[in-house]
Amino acid sequence: MNLAQASVGETVEIEHVGGERAFRRRLMELGLVPGTRVALVGVAPLGDPLELSVRGCSLSIRRADAATVSVRRADAPAGAAAHGSAPRDAATPLGRYAESA
Amino acid sequence: MEPRATTARVKQSAAPGSKVVAVDRPLAVVVGNPNAGKTTLFNQLTGQNARVGNYPGVTVERRVGVIRFDGETRTGHDEPLSVELVDVPGAYSLSARSAEEQIALLAVLGFEENPRPDLAVVVLDAGQLIRNLYLALQLIELEVPVVLALNMIDEVSDDPPSPEAVGALFGVPCVATNARKGAGIAELRSAIYAALRDRARGRVAVDYPAPLRQDLDALVSALPAAWRSSAGRDRALALWSLASIEADDELSGIEPGLRERVLAVREAAGSRDLEEEIILSRYRFLDQHAPSLYAQVERRPPKRRASDRVDRILLHPVLGFLIFIGVMLVVFQSLFTWADPAISLIEDTFSWVSTLLMAHLPAGVVRDLLIQGVIGGVGNVVVFLPQILLLFLFIGILEDSGYMARVAYLMDRIMKALGLHGRAFVPMLSGFACAVPAVLATRTMERRRDRLLTMMVVPLMTCSARLPVYTLVIGALFPPTKVFGWVPVQGLMMIGMYLFSVIVTLVVAGVLGKTAIKGRRVPLILELPPYRLPGVRTTLRMMWERSTTFLREAGTIILACTIVLWALLSFPRLPETGAATAAASPAAAIVAGGSAPDQPTPEAAADEARALAHSYAGRLGHLIEPALAPLGFDWKIGVGLIGAFAAREVFVSTMGLVYGVGKVDADQATPLRERIRAETRADGAPVYRPVVGLSLMVFFALACQCMSTLAVVKRETRSWRWPAFMFGYMTALAWFASFLVYQGGRLLGF
Numbered sequence: 008m009n010l011a012q013a014s015v016g017e018t019v020e021i022e023h024v025g026g027e028r029a030f031r032r033r034l035m036e037l038g039l040v041p042g043t044r045v046a047l048v049g050v051a052p053l054g055d056p057l058e059l060s061v062r063g064c065s066l067s068i069r070r071a072d073a074a075t076v077s078v079r080r081a082d083a084p085a086g087a088a089a090h091g092s093a094p095r096d097a098a099t100p101l102g103r104y105a106e107s108a
Numbered sequence: 109m110e111p112r113a114t115t116a117r118v119k120q121s122a123a124p125g126s127k128v129v130a131v132d133r134p135l136a137v138v139v140g141n142p143n144a145g146k147t148t149l150f151n152q153l154t155g156q157n158a159r160v161g162n163y164p165g166v167t168v169e170r171r172v173g174v175i176r177f178d179g180e181t182r183t184g185h186d187e188p189l190s191v192e193l194v195d196v197p198g199a200y201s202l203s204a205r206s207a208e209e210q211i212a213l214l215a216v217l218g219f220e221e222n223p224r225p226d227l228a229v230v231v232l233d234a235g236q237l238i239r240n241l242y243l244a245l246q247l248i249e250l251e252v253p254v255v256l257a258l259n260m261i262d263e264v265s266d267d268p269p270s271p272e273a274v275g276a277l278f279g280v281p282c283v284a285t286n287a288r289k290g291a292g293i294a295e296l297r298s299a300i301y302a303a304l305r306d307r308a309r310g311r312v313a314v315d316y317p318a319p320l321r322q323d324l325d326a327l328v329s330a331l332p333a334a335w336r337s338s339a340g341r342d343r344a345l346a347l348w349s350l351a352s353i354e355a356d357d358e359l360s361g362i363e364p365g366l367r368e369r370v371l372a373v374r375e376a377a378g379s380r381d382l383e384e385e386i387i388l389s390r391y392r393f394l395d396q397h398a399p400s401l402y403a404q405v406e407r408r409p410p411k412r413r414a415s416d417r418v419d420r421i422l423l424h425p426v427l428g429f430l431i432f433i434g435v436m437l438v439v440f441q442s443l444f445t446w447a448d449p450a451i452s453l454i455e456d457t458f459s460w461v462s463t464l465l466m467a468h469l470p471a472g473v474v475r476d477l478l479i480q481g482v483i484g485g486v487g488n489v490v491v492f493l494p495q496i497l498l499l500f501l502f503i504g505i506l507e508d509s510g511y512m513a514r515v516a517y518l519m520d521r522i523m524k525a526l527g528l529h530g531r532a533f534v535p536m537l538s539g540f541a542c543a544v545p546a547v548l549a550t551r552t553m554e555r556r557r558d559r560l561l562t563m564m565v566v567p568l569m570t571c572s573a574r575l576p577v578y579t580l581v582i583g584a585l586f587p588p589t590k591v592f593g594w595v596p597v598q599g600l601m602m603i604g605m606y607l608f609s610v611i612v613t614l615v616v617a618g619v620l621g622k623t624a625i626k627g628r629r630v631p632l633i634l635e636l637p638p639y640r641l642p643g644v645r646t647t648l649r650m651m652w653e654r655s656t657t658f659l660r661e662a663g664t665i666i667l668a669c670t671i672v673l674w675a676l677l678s679f680p681r682l683p684e685t686g687a688a689t690a691a692a693s694p695a696a697a698i699v700a701g702g703s704a705p706d707q708p709t710p711e712a713a714a715d716e717a718r719a720l721a722h723s724y725a726g727r728l729g730h731l732i733e734p735a736l737a738p739l740g741f742d743w744k745i746g747v748g749l750i751g752a753f754a755a756r757e758v759f760v761s762t763m764g765l766v767y768g769v770g771k772v773d774a775d776q777a778t779p780l781r782e783r784i785r786a787e788t789r790a791d792g793a794p795v796y797r798p799v800v801g802l803s804l805m806v807f808f809a810l811a812c813q814c815m816s817t818l819a820v821v822k823r824e825t826r827s828w829r830w831p832a833f834m835f836g837y838m839t840a841l842a843w844f845a846s847f848l849v850y851q852g853g854r855l856l857g858f
Contacts, residue, residue, distance in 0.1 A: 028354060028383065029205040030631040035387040036201040037633065038239045052425040053521035056632055064236050065636035067517050072631040
């Protein structure tokens with residue numbers, strides 16, 4: 008599956024970052040390397056772009072670009088991890104809007 | 109102690125060809141991720157004395173300040189008394205694709221025309237430690253002497269990283285700071301002082317895969333001689349080249365030999381993923397050492413950040429959008445109306461000074477030049493300050509609080525469709541008030557192409573200076589009747605002009621973005637930083653810097669243009685007609701804006717009209733009449749258009765002079781309105797029919813009748829090419845649109 012297919016509130020683990028070279032380089036340099044956990048926190052009111060939470064940081068990328076990032080479902084919520092694991096701060100298990108829904 | 113050869117650098121001063129000045133002062137650069145508090149820290153370290161310049165070759169601001177060491181204990185003679193500090197633009201990494209991204213590397217290594225720094229102060233956001241260390245790691249690989257500032261330490265009080273451990277990771281000094289509160293600044297100064305004295309470098313050994321190490325060996329020999337130094341730095345530069353250079357990058361100063369070698373290595377790498385090899389190796393190193401950087405071994409379950417709770421409201425699909433509209437309305441309203449009292453005050457002050465000089469100076473060309481050219485010109489510059497200050501107050505608050513990134517997030521869908529960056533929204537909105545501050549506001553966008561495209565279309569928005577022109581034309585030529593019994597025609601016309609300008613702006617943005625200002629589609633990667641209270645000092649400082657650069661750089665151009673315009677309108681003078689000497693100076697009411705001292709008598713007004721017709725501007729009006737005739741304009745309107753270069757609303761007062769009705773206030777234009785209705789051609793037909801009015805308004809909507817806008821575009825792009833392009837395309841667009849309106853209207857029998 009790819010990152011654009013994740014549902015709001017879901018935490019996934021990055022397998023491979025695709026897309027154009029400058030884009031994937033910048034995304035990986037921001038810490039979205041294979042093995043890192045990413046949560047899809049929300050979607051902008053007009054449907055694009057997406058809001059992600061990764062390594063304790065909020066990032067936004069467009070749906071079309073997110074589709075180039077292949078991911079797999081992460082079973083355990085990222086929060087319980089110790090310092091050493093890649094997603095030091097990854098995501099809250101619930102998305103921002105999932106709770107109020 | 110090591111010899112300090114590098115401190116006595118020779119630095120070229122700003123003006124080309126000027127004397128070379130020796131600066132005997134070490135240089136440090138401040139680098140860090142965007143939103144890491146770099147600028148606040150820079151301000152804290154340097155106090156009140158920053159100079160703003162530009163990086164060589166690109167329009168990116170380069171701020172320079174000085175740290176003075178007073179209290180530090182000296183142990184020898186040749187220790188620094190002060191250090192020059194350069195604020196490097198925020199970057200997540202040194203790797204680059206464009207010339208702008210490349211600045212970070214060039215500034216840090218002192219390549220090309222940049223002076224060579226002796227030290228880099230790396231500002232780390234303690235809440236985003238690993239990602240921030242990624243940048244620090246690259247600097248240490250490049251063997252740049254580094255001091256780390258573990259900033260915003262207050263935001264991670266529940267689980268703070270230890271500065272000692274972070275410093276120990278690379279063997280460099282590390283100081284915990286909270287730049288907003290000024291905490292840790294004294295310690296950081298001492299650390300900078302000590303690091304300059306000891307010149308110690310850090311060390312790091314990332315475990316890159318063996319094939320990648322071989323690639324680097326192959327690249328090192330292709331590095332230009334000027335880049336070569338130690339083996340470690342050569343390897344780091346090879347790594348940078350491999351990550352950054354590609355066949356169609358937009359980097360500057362890359363030697364063809366190096367580019368060829370990089371492309372050959374990438375070719376030979378086949379299916380290997382070089383980016384992933386480089387970046388993943390570095391992150392593995394950092395993630396592996398992450399636990400040792402924190403005091404606590406097991407972390408507590410993460411607390412939901414306060415910022416996330418705020419975002420639940422501010423990015424809410426419905427509520428968030430309403431709040432967004434509210435915030436933008438406040439920004440717009442303030443520019444449009446709140447700035448008015450200050451603008452009036454400035455105009456009144458200049459008018460008062462003019463009256464004073466008028467009374468105390470002997471009549472003559474010198475007095476006229478002083479009052480109408482110089483004082484009027486300075487007034488034309490200063491009058492922009494209220495809006496510039498207000499806009500940058502809001503931009504400062506929006507940027508500093510983190511909301512600007514949310515504006516880009518909320519608006520990206522719409523702006524993307526226009527080929528514009530999400531951050532272009534605030535400048536575009538400001539364009540409804542005035543294009544001058546709006547053009548300055550394009551600085552919030554990083555990419556040159558985004559800035560250029562926004563700058564080129566912002567003057568198409570209906571600015572407040574067009575309103576008096578529309579009011580005059582609509583009031584004079586369209587009946588105050590209502591359609592459907594309740595919709596006023598005049599109001600409808602006004603709304604129509606606004607809609608017209610928005611639609612044209614969007615279409616032009618789309619067309620220019622695909623033609624003259626073509627750019628690669630750049631994927632959006634937007635960080636939404638945590639909300640923070642805006643720093644008062646940082647914001648005030650930005651307002652100050654923006655205003656002073658505007659006054660200094662754009663202001664001089666506007667002043668010069670005003671004087672030229674004054675000369676056009678004043679010379680040659682009418683042969684002396686006795687009583688008319690004082691009054692027959694039409695330029696007074698035009699270029700000097702509100703500073704025309706007195707209301708002339710009807711006879712004097714008639715003299716003014718004759719003087720204007722006699723002047724170069726009047727002749728120019730006649731000269732361009734053939735070009736304006738197909739639009740339905742006569743030479744008198746031509747003179748009005750020339751006068752409007754001072755500012756569009758000046759069209760109204762120019763027309764007042766042309767028709768000899770004296771000084772016209774935009775709000776009290778009744779005599780002018782009647783005069784316009786009564787104006788006839790030689791054959792007795794009225795000059796102004798509604799179709800002419802419409803043609804005139806369309807011309808004003810599209811033409812770049814504003815020297816101040818052209819001056820700021822020149823200032824922001826550092827070239828005459830873009831203001832020339834802007835003037836050319838807008839004038840052509842205006843001419844053709846007015847032509848279509850007038851000729852089409854005539855064909856339809858209006």
